[in-house]
Amino acid sequence: MKGRHVTHSFDKQYWDDHWRESVGRPTPPNPYLEEQLAGLTPGTALDAGCGTGAEAVWLAAHGWTVTGADLSPHALREAAALASEAGVLDRVRWVEADLTGWEPEGRFDLVVTNYAHPAIPQLEFYRRIADWVTVGGTLLIVGHLHGHVSDVRHSAPDHTHGNPHGHDGGHAPEEATVTLADTVAVLDPDRWTIDAAEQRRRSLNMPERELSLHDLVVRATRLR
Ligand SMILES: C[S@@+](CC[C@H](N)C(=O)[O-])C[C@H]1O[C@@H](n2cnc3c(N)ncnc32)[C@H](O)[C@@H]1O
Numbered sequence: 552m553k554g555r556h557v558t559h560s561f562d563k564q565y566w567d568d569h570w571r572e573s574v575g576r577p578t579p580p581n582p583y584l585e586e587q588l589a590g591l592t593p594g595t596a597l598d599a600g601c602g603t604g605a606e607a608v609w610l611a612a613h614g615w616t617v618t619g620a621d622l623s624p625h626a627l628r629e630a631a632a633l634a635s636e637a638g639v640l641d642r643v644r645w646v647e648a649d650l651t652g653w654e655p656e657g658r659f660d661l662v663v664t665n666y667a668h669p670a671i672p673q674l675e676f677y678r679r680i681a682d683w684v685t686v687g688g689t690l691l692i693v694g695h696l697h698g699h700v701s702d703v704r705h706s707a708p709d710h711t712h713g714n715p716h717g718h719d720g721g722h723a724p725e726e727a728t729v730t731l732a733d734t735v736a737v738l739d740p741d742r743w744t745i746d747a748a749e750q751r752r753r754s755l756n757m758p759e760r761e762l763s764l765h766d767l768v769v770r771a772t773r774l775r
Contacts, residue, residue: 560670561668561669561670561727562622562670563622563623563649566621566622566623566626567622567623567624567625567626569623570602570603570623570625570626570629571625573603578605578755578757579605580605580606580608580609581605581606581665581693582753583665583691583693583751583766583768584606584609584610584663584691585609587691587747587768587770588610588613588661588689588691591661591689593610593613593614593615593616593660594615594616594659594660594661594688595615595616595617595618595657595659595660595661596610596615596616596617596618596659596660596661596662596663597617597618597619597620597655597659597661597662597663597680597683598610598617598618598619598620598663598664598665599620599650599662599663599664599667599680599683600620600621600622600650600664600665600666600667600668600669601619601620601621601626601627601630601645601665602621602623602626602630602665603626603629603630603633604619604626604627604629604630604631604633604634604643604645605633606663606665607619607630607634607643608630608633608634608637608639608643610643610661610663611634611637611639611642611643612637612639614642615642615661616642616643617642617643617644618643618644618645618646618655618659619643619644619645619646620645620646620647620648620650620653621645621646621647621648622647622648622649622650622669623647624647627645627647630645631645649669650667650669650676650679650680651669651670651671651676651679655683657685658683658684658685658686658688659683659684659685659688660684660685660687660688660689661684661688661689661690661691662680662681662683662684662688662689662690662691663690663691663692663693664676664677664680664691664692664693664694665693666693666694666695668694668695668727673694673727673728673729674729674733674734674737677692677729677734677737678737681737681738681743681771681773684773685773686773686774686775687772687773688772688773689746689770689771689772689773690738690743690769690770690771690772690773691768691769691770692734692767692768692769692770693766693767693768694728694729694734694766694767694769695727695728695765695766695767696728696730696731696750696765696766696767697728729767730767731748731749731750731767731769734748734767734769735748735769738769738771741774741775742773742774742775743771743772743773743774744771744772744774745769745770745771746770746771746772747768747769747770748768748769748770749767749768749769750765750766750767751765751766751767751768752764752765752766753766
């Protein structure tokens, strides 16, 4: 199946407009965090492309000291409100940044990214954020697989981009989807242990639609 043709760039304007239009459609943190990170001792964490903050706030509530970074000021304002509601303001900071050029001041014990697709090639983005994991730390990538969302009730692609966290468009654009094998191949086996590499399906029930999601999940530990 071919992806929809994308005529725009995934730039700051695109994402900020997207989040303005998504107001009032908050969704819970994705279930992979709990599943994949349960055994880890909390330390410092980066959520790369944190959007409105559900995952960053989840991490903070589970003891991590979190940096949530995103291109969209609107998303970060919502994220800050969520952190306040959750009572975790002291464990999370928000950074408005273009992660395709930004460099962190230090490394993190955990770097997560959930469905982020910036304007650069997806694998280049994964390679970049992998460098920000400290030795002994963990990288968790949750991403789209091609043709990843469908609206079960209407037997059709979900044109409101039923991604669990509300970005807009039924399918991730083709350039935002990569295979599981390609994603794993980003991680040099001399420097990484692959702890999990899975293609997963899950469903998400929302008042207006029921979505079937097709995701990739890669968790790795940095050796050196
Ligand atoms: C599909 S949303 C996912 C948001 C969130 N992680 C979630 O799972 O709900 C992708 C996010 O990546 C952010 N993003 C895209 N390109 C970026 C970039 N170059 N630097 C920082 N964030 C970026 C967008 O603003 C958006 O919030």
